[in-house]
Amino acid sequence: MEKKIFLSDKDMPKAWYNIQADLTTPLPPPLNPETDEPVTPDMLEAIFPMNLIEQEMSTERFITIPDEVMERLLMWRPTPLCRATALEKFLGTPAQIYYKNESVSPPGSHKPNTAIAQVYYNKVAGVKRLTTETGAGQWGSALSFACNQFGMELKVYMVRVSFNQKPYRRIMMETWGGKCVPSPSPDTAAGRKFLEGNPDHPGSLGMAISEAIEDAVTSENTKYSLGSVLNHVLLHQSVIGLEAQKQLASIGRYPDVVIGCAGGGSNFAGISFPFLRDKINGKEIRVIGSEPTSSPSLTKGRYVYDFGDTAGMTPLLPMYSIGHAFVPAPIHAGGLRYHGMAPLVSRVFADGLIEARSYNQIETFSAGLVFAQTEGFIPAPETNHAIACAIDEAKKAKEEGKEKVILFNFSGQGTIDLPSYDAFLSGKLQDYSMPEGEIEELLRELKKIS
């Protein structure tokens, strides 16, 4: 029995898998909030290059990975598939638990899978400079790494409170040559407006998005880049599941359950969509998205048309949401603090193809600690949500006496998040949940999708 299954460079998938080709119900189009009409490609061109907009709307089943993207993905891909034998033993479960280790990339997460692709397509389209926002810094650092690889200029607007509290991510961005400023900043009209009211404004993801988009729209040869939610982002993450399929097949296994943590939805889609294709084609398999109780878009939200951002600047996206005005609790899993869920993930959820489950903060850290003390690797707080769910499934397998195969995505490593483990170990972590009434209020004016 092997502990790890590697794929060689030549076994790396040659194309991304696009679930839009296999959806049982077509994806509702994004809408212009002023007219309620579908958004046309040219309306997105102010912020994205046309080649990525085409990918966003494509229904081709497979899209070839360009050579220059492949060359960079091979810096750390294919990632190892590992069998969590020590965790299985600890749980005394008959289940086999496998995890796909996406933490081996230079910035330590799955994020560069799409960062590399996005920077490449922007470069091909003649773009010279990108802007983005970042909260805790995972996305900003992945995009900085990718921009460095292609000689693309980058400016990251980082939520000021994180900029001050989490200098490691800022330094990582700068090490790869990216420029990172605290948001709100004096560099944009939106930022100056926020600063006028309060020169020490702590900022928010919504404000940082406003600044990054304004910068992209008003600067020469500049576009904007987003790290999750959109179809093309999920497309680029499909390499995770495609590799896992090959790796499991090489040892004669097929998963009974596939699990990913779900914030915007990209790592969850990455591990699960290639398996969902099998499910749509008749294969029996369960797929579970694991989210925080404090941002429960799938487990407590509704399928509505909502803004992708907090400030209401984006088109209306068809997604499970708890309302764009919702301010997520300050959990350590910063990457899961999002009010909505990617339209593609929302669609397959509405179609009953996937399940969802939510976990509170302390339970996820307990799961992460069990993982660190069995399998060794210290997970990112986001990843702890997938682990909590995998442990639950393994316990259920024990109760039922079933030898099921569980696969989850180990989306990121926790080194930079060690202070959150300190808080957990010293009993300072807090649980959060959301009263049902609050969600009804937040969603009241949004258009429901059936």
Added chain:
Amino acid sequence: MEKKIFLSDKDMPKAWYNIQADLTTPLPPPLNPETDEPVTPDMLEAIFPMNLIEQEMSTERFITIPDEVMERLLMWRPTPLCRATALEKFLGTPAQIYYKNESVSPPGSHKPNTAIAQVYYNKVAGVKRLTTETGAGQWGSALSFACNQFGMELKVYMVRVSFNQKPYRRIMMETWGGKCVPSPSPDTAAGRKFLEGNPDHPGSLGMAISEAIEDAVTSENTKYSLGSVLNHVLLHQSVIGLEAQKQLASIGRYPDVVIGCAGGGSNFAGISFPFLRDKINGKEIRVIGSEPTSSPSLTKGRYVYDFGDTAGMTPLLPMYSIGHAFVPAPIHAGGLRYHGMAPLVSRVFADGLIEARSYNQIETFSAGLVFAQTEGFIPAPETNHAIACAIDEAKKAKEEGKEKVILFNFSGQGTIDLPSYDAFLSGKLQDYSMPEGEIEELLRELKKIS
């Protein structure tokens, strides 16, 4: 051309390589400082278990890796061998540069290769608890991970100034269940004595060693563990070079130059000793140890009998040293701040089998930045010394128009060390070197070895 060469679990080396079987000159024995007589095994038994003392003295060429150790090493080993194609292109060199990526282990360095083995042998010997010291925390965290794997209790004495400045490593140790206290501590007689003079004493590695050894000697079922320098530590690291040999052979390559950074000597020995065996058997190959100009034991030290620690508590070890009383400059490569060099590395250096080179701090960070901006991964400050040397060799290959094959050990990743990159990028790093006269003074009373 593949970017990475993986070995499958079943191709993992089954035995460690012990260079003591192949030395051209026998290793001088450690001496009792009071009698100048060779140390006998029973004298070491107060701090080490007999099975490790036997390994320390063994001249068997190959020592089988026990199953329980193998099971843990397979958690992250075999580690990938990567071709630094982007770095080669940046340098415009005809050389092929390969690096062995030891940063993929749970604590992020090569250290757990020996930590796992040492904890296993202590457990087999009936030891219930280990003590150790740590400076920046790499070794303490690796040993904490290993102790957790075998259910062994651990107490780490961490130099107080590092304990306060580098909380991430302390949290990592605690996440794996290790106990970590700032040294000097009130828990030992030695610690109390230091604290008497100054309750806020910043501590030093020498003091922390004194505390850890006192604790081991005076506590029940407790032994002491060391992360470098000793023969058995270097033995356990030989998996690095053994794997690299297999990986290079699988693509029909053999290195012209093998490079490792050298502090205590264990990662350097790990990557190079299996190749030195070939050299002793007639193969043409160059092996280079790369050290800081501020702790230049090989490049400026002398081959003498010196204490392994600062306080003079250990036996006298036959090593290249700049004197145990030397206080290394506060460079960020904490793992290289050591006055001596492992006896086995010193022996092969005295025999002319290896070369040594020293690099100043700023040059090593420049090399690390080039690496991060080409190959993506951000190296540990120690590793930057190996990279600086590899870059020099690649440039020389360019000048000479030679297609040579360069192999170096990527001993650790730099996430926890990001503040040192911040200092570098903002121009705050400093260079250090050592005046020749100072070394003469420090070595004056030590016994020379011919």
